[in-house]
Amino acid sequence: MVNAAVVAGPDATIEVREIELPALGPRDVRxxxxxxxxxxxxxxMINGTFSPQFPLVLGHEAAGTIAEVGSAVTRVSVGDRVVVNWAPACRHCWFCLNSQPWLCTAVEGLVSPERxxxxxxxxxxxxxxxxxxxxNGVVPLADGVPxxxxxxLGCAVxxxxxxxxxxxxxxxxxxxLVMGLGGVGLSAIIGARLAGAGPIIAVDIVxxxxxxxxxxxxxxxxLAHDKLAKEIRGLTGGRGVDHALECVGNSKTIRTAWQTTRRGGKVTIVGVGRRDDTVSFNALELYHFARSIGVSVYGSGDPDRDIPLLATQIQLGRLDLEPLVSHRIGLDGVGEAFERMKSGTGARSLVVF
Ligand code: APR
Ligand code: ZN
Structure with missing residues (x-):
């Protein structure tokens, strides 16, 4: 039995209680x-955006140490330090074979499997x-990265x-331009700096x-306001930004990201919005501005490649993630971390065991 933060239903409070771990299959790791x-x-998971099944153990962005391996495991050994990859690619579906592992059909629709x-x-x-x-859900981590x-690295970064x-x-x-400055948006800013971009314009309501x-x-x-697009044009030679990254997940911010982008520029949607929140574009403006809209899913890369690459950058002192962490909490602090998230207080809260 281990302690976990579990929620019984969409409106229930988060409870720290003991759960039983499943027995290890031959290819499983603990x-x-x-x-x-x-x-x-x-x-x-609990505010109506997704419709998971309950009781539900929350959390998906993690790192730890291998405590036990199944009989057929080859990827890691007991004692190895790993980052968790919540979207392990199957490596044999059409998308994996065509270099788009982030669209792997084995991961599609994965919300809350039963354990x-x-x-x-x-x-x-x-x-x-x-x-x-x-x-396949763990990626070995190099020494020297806490x-x-x-x-x-397992999600936001x-x-x-x-x-x-x-x-x-x-x-x-x-x-x-990066819209929405939580763990994901702040990581996008770090990425833009590493890419040599500039200006890098951060927008939030807080x-x-x-x-x-x-x-x-x-x-x-x-600070986000009604005339934001005009102000952004003022910062970019009257044109608008080359790239706007939407890291909030709603129709209003998607529209704003669109409006702040220059003609021919690119909007990248990173936030995950609600089913009942519709974004509309008229057919003329879609043509007239020649902007493109892309969607990034879990970074649209390959965590097996990208997590070690980013870990190396941390090791070399070229990537500092400490600015992303505003609170270190215990398992019983998840509810308060959600409240901070709702009010836009701080950056990432990290549950430390
Ligand atoms: N305009 C600008 N910023 C906004 C707006 C708005 N209308 N509404 C909210 N924000 C800001 C919040 O103040 C907060 O700083 O967006 C930020 C969101 O941060 P978090 O809640 O910490 O979210 P994060 O974990 O970074 O995820 C962002 O990416 O992966 C997806 O599901 C995730 O949709 C979510 C998004
Ligand atoms: Zn996440």
Whole structure:
């Protein structure tokens, strides 16, 4: 039995209670979780955005140490440090064979699979002292990267930096606007800085996000307002940005990202919105502005490649993720972390075991 943060239904409060781990299959590993980040997608499990099954163990962004391996496991050994990949690709479906593992059909629709008496968020359920995963759901982590920081590689960082690199393909000197400055948006800012972009304009509705954004590498911070597009054009030679990355997940911010982008520029949608929230474009404006809209899914890369690559950058001192962490909490602090997320207070909260 291990302690986990479990929620009984969409409106229920989060309860820390014991759960039983499933027995290990031949290709499973048991991970002793060291740290797990609180991501907006965890909140989306209980606020009506997703429709998961309950009781549900929350959490999907984690790192830890291998405590036990099934008889057929080859990828890792007991004692190895790993980052959890919540979307392990099957490597044999059409999408995997055509270099788009982030669209793997084995992962499609994965929200809350059953693990014994509970369901687990995105196949992980990381707010738990230990988790059982398929060996393909863990990525070995190099020495020299602290496990708590490494947890962020498992979702926010791969998602935000991947959106900049893989989906938007930001080039040096291009202008980038990042809308929504949570763990994902701040990671996108870090990615834009690493890509040599500039100006990097950070936008949020919470004034306190300015310091976090500037620490991550933003050159400008603008508080969202009704005439935002006009102000952004003023910062970009009258044109609008080359790239706008939407890291909130609603129709209003998608429209704003669109309007702040220059003619021929690119909007990248990173936020995950609700089914009942419709975005509309008229047919003339779609043609007239010649903007393109892309969607980034879990960074639209390959976590097996990208997580070690980012870990190396941390090791070399070229990637500092400490600015992303505003709170270190215990398992019983997840509810408060959600409240901070709702009010836009701080950056990532990290559950440290
Ligand atoms: N305009 C600008 N910023 C906004 C707006 C808005 N209308 N509404 C909310 N925000 C800001 C919040 O103040 C907060 O800083 O968006 C940020 C969202 O941050 P988090 O809640 O911490 O979310 P995060 O974990 O970063 O995820 C962002 O990416 O992966 C998806 O499901 C995830 O849709 C979510 C998004
Ligand atoms: Zn996430």
């Amino acid at each position: 991970v002793k979780v060291a740290a797990a980040g609180v991501c907006h997608s965890d909140l989306s 014994g008496a509970v369901h687990v968020t995105l196949g992980v359920g990381a707010f738990s002292e230990e988790v059982v995963l398929d060996e 496990l708590d920081i490494a947890a962020l 791969v998602t935000g930096i991947g959106a900049v690199r893989n989906t938007a393909s930001v080039r040096p000197g291009e202008s980038v 004034p306190d996000k300015e310091k976090l954004a500037r620490d991550a590498g933003a050159t400008h911070f603008v």
